[in-house]
Amino acid sequence: MNWHHIGGDVEVIASNSALETIELYLSETLLEMVLETVKKESHPDWACSKFLVRAFKQAGFDVVEDSIQVKNACSGGGGFMSETLLLRGRTLGGDVASLVVKASLSGAGDGALISDMLFRRESALYTRTLPAAEAALKAAEGGAWRPLWPACPGLFGGGGGCLLLEDVVAAGFRKASSAASARGLDLEHCLVAMRGLARFHAATTRNACQDAQAEPLLRESVFFGSSQGPLRHLQTKTTILKMAEILSRYPWFRTYKDKFLQFADKLLLRAVDAVSRCNNKLTVMLHGDFQKNNMMFRYSDEELEVIFYDYQGAHVGSPAEDLQYFLHTSASLEVLQQHTDLLLSEYHRTLHHTLRALGLQEQAVAYPLNQLRREMEQLALVGVFCTYVVLPVMLNLAAVDFDQDTSSPSFAANVDKLLQKCYTNPEYLSFAEYLTPIFEKNCLLGS
Template structure:
């Protein structure tokens, strides 16, 4: 049974396929085969698509052929939808996929023809009525799959994902240099805590994490007290870290670079190629933001513990190589680590907010939309499922000086 909204019909999909055909042929009047019917099914488990709906739309074409597209549209819940509209997430992603990313990919192609396959899905059609939406190519048709978010990524997957991230960062730096107005178009989306209901979600998560941490046998109670004390300040710290730093190396960050937004194509069971999806909060900032988000949410814990230095080093090598091809001076490895250290607290935000959602078994993920509305959706017990990982993260952050310990510990 199809779950497509009533406005997702054969005519809409026809417009998308005709636009694709016209782009491929270079002729505005080119047309695709006629769409006879459409159906849709949810893409991803409940709780995995915060602030939006994600559907796989299947079209039956004239002559018996089929096409599959991915529809991303606004959340059904009016309260979530209205708040997200204030944040401008859909216009931001549309701008990235239709104007910014084509510039980035064009610069890469000009610098090294045929060397760099695309990293983003093609947007065939987008609109704002009756709801904001994007119709995207279905990367699943080309063999791209998500990895196991519950287990976390192994070393091979992690290296490939960081190479892709380095390419995105390098190409975006070139695009910002070629078109400086992009920096204004993709400015930081986060406002003050008073203006943003996301502050309530952060306070809820840090408060619950602090309560849960009191019961973790390998973590001293003082960590729980620090988490509880910092919850009122975490949004402002988070928003300040997201803003670009003048005089530093800034790029267009993905800002939600984690397992479910990174798709892999495999050959003989080995990951060989990557596509990256979901650019709704992309903005100009330090590349450290994406590195910390990825490293402290998406890796298998053993990989994080044993190979973090290697992963940062390989990211830098790929970044440096791509920037040199684009004629842009690269930051040094020391510079990259300096930015990671300066933004370290951002990694804690990612771990506390996101890991319980990311590591939950499919079908049992907490409901972030409900938490966003203040209707529960997450509990103290949620944090017990990932206590081993969060215990490691908290101790590691204190060791690295990223926990703002002196600011929030007992006087």
């Protein structure tokens, strides 16, 4: 994406007030991947130079107004249904300063309303949950502490405000390689993600329920909340039916086709029910969209570090929900086949160690490894949902290469073409052929 200069009399292009929901085949999880990939370069009308100078000032940088440059950051995983801008400017001392500014979509309509609710979740995390968790981790880990999320100088501006966030790319973090993105993360990256997730979960345990009381939106999953299920039900059903139609050309799938024709109407509702019924013994703050496009890594000879971002789906619940989501959207097939037990054990080992370091011995004792495994079984349908609805696009983001104007006469054909590519991608087919018999054996495909 191109940089746009901000300063003087240069006009900033106003963004669309909202992006319409795809109603034909894509669930909102697929829509997230689409928007982050193809959203056009345009900027909100509030992003004027004087406003951005003040934002830099609050973040601790005195920048020259005419030096500020801005571009959209969503292509790097900036967030679903938000205005996310990456700013760069020259300080009075001649250094380069960078900053991420994130705000909800402006305007009216359903898109802006959804955006505002997601922004409220993320704001609650960055202004309440994450500062407390970071302070606890720093006190417990001392010199071994490493950051797990971007630093946040706070909210800025009027109305709902903007979140000011550290530019972690400037700090040396980057996405895993494009090869890893196309296949899923290897064991090394997955282990680092598991350790980081365990530290995040442990550090939020003490205040998770209290934070959800302060912000009611944190009480329910964006994807699997009981009030969300009916809204996404038709989208999921249509997607699964289309998947069954496409995959029926492969002999290995024909045995399962009739089950999927019946299962399509029940998948999301059963996953929602599983989340609501989960008998979790440890309540933590969940990321809610814990997948490889929402994390970056810093590489060195000493260690591999990870940063998590995009907390718009945050909510309280069982750790198993984040784990199922990650394993079935982000791990490579080799890791799923050979190392799932190792990942769960490493997650649990780090969780227990961190809980005890935080003085939460009672919570650690109440959550042995076999309890985590029970909750993984209870939330297995989260993994099933991700395998058939989210994973196909996660493995094939390059196929999302068309404009998202739903009024276009070619829109339906473009979506159909996208799903054809996603569900016939050899990488995805390997996952589906491996996991479908396992789901069937565990009675997860019944209607």
